[in-house]
Every structure is written in C-alpha cells, then in structure tokens.
Amino acid sequence: MDGRKWNELRPIKIEGGVLPNADGSAYLEQGRNRIIVGVFGPRELHPKHLAKPHKAVLRCRYHMAPFSVDPRRSPAPSRRDTELSMVIRNALEPALFLERYPRASIDVFVEILQADGSTRCASITAASVALVDAGIPMRDLVAACSAGKIDSEVVLDLNDIEDKEGEADLPVAYMPKLGKVTLLQMDGMLSPEEFDKALNLALEGCNKIYELQREALKSRYVKQGEGRSAE
C-alpha cells in the first residue's frame, strides 16, 4: 500500500475541455494514472454498413501509450486493449440516448499516458466527463472505481502493485443518481461476505468520484459568477 487508509481514494484531478479539436475531451489524474479522452460526434458513421438504422453506435478505443508502462509496450492494440474498449463501451452505453441519433456514431478515444492500476475505471470516469463536455445528452454521469483484497483485507482503489500482489480486484462503474451499476467485473477470489463488503466499498468510492466529476464540470463556469439575467 502507498500510505493510504483502506477506504481512501488516490488523489484525483479531472479537467474538462482540454483538446480544442475534439467535440469534447477530458484529462484525468488518479494517483499515477494519467489519461486523456477525446469524444467526437454524434456524426456520420463510416463505414456505413456498421450503422444501425434505429440508433447511434458508440465506438470506444482504449489505447495505452508505449511509454505508459515500464518496460515499454508495443503500440499495437493488444487483446487486453480490445477487451477494455468493449468494457468501457458497455459501461457508458446505458448513460446515453443512442436512439436519438439513428445511423450516427459517437466515438470515444481513451489514451493512457501513464498507467498505475484500475485504468479501466479511471477511463470510464474520464470518458463520461468528456461526453458531457461534448454536449451529448446523458441520463447520468458514470463514475467508476475499483475495490479489492490484499493480505485478506478489503480495500478501495487498487494501484498497480496492489492489483498484482493482491488476492482480488473488483472494478465497478455506477450511475449514482439512477443507482444503476453499469460495470461489474471480478478477478481473483472473494467470499460472498467479502464480495458484499468490496462492492459497497467500491460504490462508496464511485460516489466520491462522482462529486469530483461534478466539481470538475462546474468549475469551468462558476469562476465567472453564476446565473445570467434577461437583457
């Protein structure tokens, strides 16, 4: 452990609207994770045969930069990247009104600049901020957080070492206002009691992250004073 309490998150910094050429974007730091997300769309989908006649297609690309881990990794998309792209897509899809944009696509590009455990959760957190920044209508924000078990203790927000040395890892994505879980995975072994404890801990973490997402989105506007009157 890195000096945190068992129920303590790593320090998180979120910023929206960092890429001028994307429709929406976000930058997130969670401990030593550094992630940048760009969102494009809704826009015309190419190739056209992938388009759905009754709804939009959400496409996600999760990619780790070659320098994001030590030793350097190949920039080619790995089996893991493909899986995580799917996981992120599934976690975000319930929050979007895809049926409003038939035949269109919404593209989410997640780039991991520096990785230190629980990047799938951090990616979902950042991507949902970027989607709001893109002005895409959403049912709720999606906040994600992991819990796990190290030395037979249930703990929150695993970093890379904790994930690899620990006994279990439980990433959770959650829509706090709707009270819906959109992602639940488990790696390792937990007893039913431990699972309940870890899940509740992760949901608590999601709620904390949710507050940080809100703050990050609002901070761009409150600086100049709120409200506008009729002119």
Added chain:
Amino acid sequence: MPQYFKNRDLVVPGDILAEGRFRAGENTYRLGGKIYATRIGLVEYGRGVVSVIALRSNYEPRVGDTVVGAVVDIDLGSWRVDVGAPALAILNVPDAIGESFKQEMALPEIFDIGDVVVARVVKLNRDGTPILSTLGPGLGRVEEGRLVRMTPTKIPRLIGKKGSMVNMILKETGCQIVIGQNGVILVNCRDKEMEDLVVQVLEKIENEAHTTGLTNRIYGFIREMKEKGRDE
C-alpha cells in the same frame, strides 16, 4: 411539486431537477415521476415546465435554421454538406440552382468539394438528415471571410434580444457577420484588424455566455480594444 434547484442554477446530467406535475422541457427527461437533466447547463423553472439551457451541446438541426458548412461529397444530383449535425446534410440540385437536374450538368462547377456554403434547412428527412437550400438572399457559396466555431446553444446569446448584441458588434466594427445556427459564424471585414477583434469578441461570448450584463461588457471590450489599436 418539489423543486431541487433555484432558477438558473448550474446543473450536470443526471441531476434531479423536480418531481411531480412538471413537464420535461429541453435537455431533460422524465423517469419514475422525477425529471433529470441530460446536459450541463442552467436550469429554468417555467409554468409547469422544467428545462435546461445547455452550455455544451451538439448541433440538432431544425427547419428554418441558417447554417454554414463545407461541401464534403458530390453524389448524382446532390451535394453532401457537413454542418456539424449527426448526419451529413443533403443539398439537391433544384434547391441549389433553381432548376431540375440534367445529365449534362457538371456539379463540381456549381459547388466543389471544400467549398463553404451558407444554406437554409428546408426539411428534415425521416431519419433526421437535414435537406438544405441555397436559394434566397444571402445564401450560396462563401467567397471570403473567416469561420469561427461556437457552441450552437450559445448562438441566441450572440444574437441577443432582438439582435441587440450582433447589431452592436456590426455597428462598432463595420464587419459583415453571417451567423449559422449550427455554431459556425462567418466573419468578413475589409479591415483585417477589425476581423481579429470580432474573432476575439466571439471567443469572449463563447466563454461568458452564462454571465449577466454581457452586451454591455462586450461593448466596453470593443471600445477598449479600438482605443488600443488607435494608440499603436
């Protein structure tokens, strides 16, 4: 009928705005008797309606909108124009030149790929694809000027009440401004320094669209910048 925010409070997607006998207005949705926000913006409680004035939004085309966009593709008898909508807009030959399509017409000679056009949305297809027309005063190919992007929902702010804001800018700078409801604005001035100033003004409006007394502040800003320009 409880309300959970004050009028013009800043809300983010998922915030519960109200409960009970309200109608869900723009940028909101109803689920289980509660009304939630779908976009970041300022909440507005009207007579039985709750809506959110979005601060970030994609362009959702409506019939009658004036739009500025680039031609990206040429089909048989029509052009495809990127106006920032969920689908590429269609501009058919009869809506572009006022006569029906004939085999021997050379479409690239009328509008080529890369040309920027000012057009009006005359119809929305069943799947929401906008159909454009360039017939009418002020519509057609853009010959010169500069394009500036804004969030589409901030366009009413740029126009102001009965055009107060845009008319003030026109009067102060003597520039030509074409406002596309899709958030693309065409600025054209004889005086290139004034053009730079207008671009700065548009950026300022984009960033401060949610604040009060904006027209007066922009007026002051233009005056100040003009003074500076004269001193140099």
